[in-house]
Amino acid sequence: MLKVEVDRTQCQNFGQCVVEAPNVFRLNSRDEMEYTPDVEDAELDNVEAAVDVCPMQAISLALGR
Structure with a gap:
């Protein structure tokens, strides 16, 4: 299990x-980013790519327990 965190003070909702x-x-109806904090390990490559492309470096991830 992966634990995803977003620093909401850094996030500017660019959507990358x-x-x-x-x-x-995902972006909600107000174009604000929402996310699932606990995700399956199968999403690792995708989440790592999201961490890499975030222009504000607002996303972090850790292995959950």
């Missing part, structure tokens, strides 16, 4: 994470 990991990140 949505493109890379659409099963984890």
Whole structure:
């Protein structure tokens, strides 16, 4: 299990994470990013890509327990 965290003080809702990991990140009707904090290991590559492309470096991930 992966634990995804987003620093909401850094996030500017650019949506690059949505493109890379659409099963984890999404933009709501107000174009604000929402995400699923606990995701399956199968999403690792997608979440790592989202971390890499985030222009604000607002996303972090850790192995859950």
